[in-house]
Amino acid sequence: MASTDFKDYYALLGVSKSATVEEIKKAFRKLAVKHHPDRNPGDKAAEERFKEISEAYEVLSDKEKRQKYDQFGQYWKQAGAGATGGWPQGNGGVNVGDFDFSQYGNFDEFINELLGRFSTPGGPRGGNYTYRTNTGNPGYGEGFAQQPSGGDQTANLRLSLLEAFRGVQKRLNLGNEIIDVRIPAGAKTGSKVRIKGKGSANPYNQQRGDLYLNIELEPHSFFQFEDDNLVCEVPITPDEAVLGASIEVPTPDGQVTVKVPPGIRSGQTLRLRGKGWVHPKDGRGDQLVKIVIDTPQSLTQAEREYYEKIRDIRTYNPRNHLQRISL
Structure with missing residues (x-):
């Protein structure tokens, strides 16, 4: 004969038998707020309802208890506690039958303690939980x-x-x-x-x-990171790229003079050893200087004439190899 005091925990919480732990927790919180005795003073029915949903939550949020409940139905307690019956007395057990609510100053204290018990070694796998009825900023600041x-x-x-x-x-x-x-x-x-x-x-x-x-x-206008190296882009003029130059480059320690070799191409990188980011265990890293050839957008008449002369006498053609390209 089935036990006359058997309770359908899924029905008590209003969830399906396939509900996830998160869905069960959400349903419990909603019902707990509604039926807590502090919010229903003198209402014995609400107090009894609160005990029932607390009991249901404890069982269904615990993987092992839920498995026994699903397997043995009304006999799950006997299966879990042997011939003596009653609640299994593990680290996470909560005796809701004769629970004393007067020891708590407010609803939050009870819920936090209840869920805190579930996070002990006898509770469900899945970490700790917390519950707060207020939704304001907890006071730490943005983020x-x-x-x-x-x-x-x-x-x-x-x-x-x-x-x-x-x-x-x-x-x-x-x-x-x-x-x-x-x-x-x-x-x-x-x-x-x-x-x-x-x-x-x-x-x-x-x-x-x-x-x-x-x-x-915070983003920086000049420095970025590439793996463990500090990276920056530095523009040079076409004549500096052809002839080479000494240029000033910002580093975390201030400006340093860097020699640009003749014939450098746009996109090539110069490495400044020991001028990069601080590594707590390995000292300073390197700073990588990516060269970008910056073509002037406006020229004086004299500059234009010299560029035209260079064009007229130039022997180098960077596109020679393209003549051999075909499908």
């Missing part, structure tokens, strides 16, 4: 990403190229705490800086995760 309670948090931090090259100290507002963080020299877009113990606190055990800063560099 802050709300993360699981009692787990790691991440935030994006934008730096100028100068700040990243030299290293910089930044003051960050975490909402309930102001901290100073030293960003070491040589950070690049994609670098991560770990700040231990400054992540979110688990309300169940008060342990805090870590805060990870994702570094993002």
